[in-house]
Amino acid sequence: EAGVAQSPRYKIIEKRQSVAFWCNPISGHATLYWYQQILGQGPKLLIQFQNNGVVDDSQLPKDRFSAERLKGVDSTLKIQPAKLEDSAVYLCASRRPGRGELFFGEGSRLTVL
């Protein structure tokens, strides 16, 4: 079974620019998560989708971050405009219905200069 796919793996941008990350979850996994992991810290949930509906986006900075999962499969996370403190690894994870564990992608590392 193919794992969670993320792209790009690395991105360097200037502050105030925009960036988008893409995630394709494992086939059949209805639940999709986006996490932000700042160096040396644990992952922080940004948004959780169930199919194409948002379950939890309470920690998503909505003034600059947006995410969508239009067809209930792949998802895009966008940051516009980026700030220095957005430098982090953005992790996508998915989970099948009824199962506990999350499966993670390799992450997208963002550096904001």
Add this chain to the structure above:
Amino acid sequence: AQTVTQSQPEMSVQEAETVTLSCTYDTSESDYYLFWYKQPPSRQMILVIRQEAYKQQNATENRFSVNFQKAAKSFSLKISDSQLGDAAMYFCAYRGSDMRFGAGTRLTVKP
């Protein structure tokens, strides 16, 4: 909101020895899962072990086992016969109505 606390930022173990990583959590939910994830440097987060809260028996996966104390809300990970490849960040995680991670414990394995 549920919180997960890992009180050991760093731990070190000699190769072939045993080490225990600590985790406590706070929740008012009765149905949940607990996990330990391993994250090697610049590599993917992978599941080490999982525990369903309704199960009294502690989970084991080869050299990895947990000590789940539901009343105390404690969930420690024991790694036996430590290997160099065990060196990584270890994250304790809780999944109930949401999914939360601890801050992590960096494990160093000394040859």
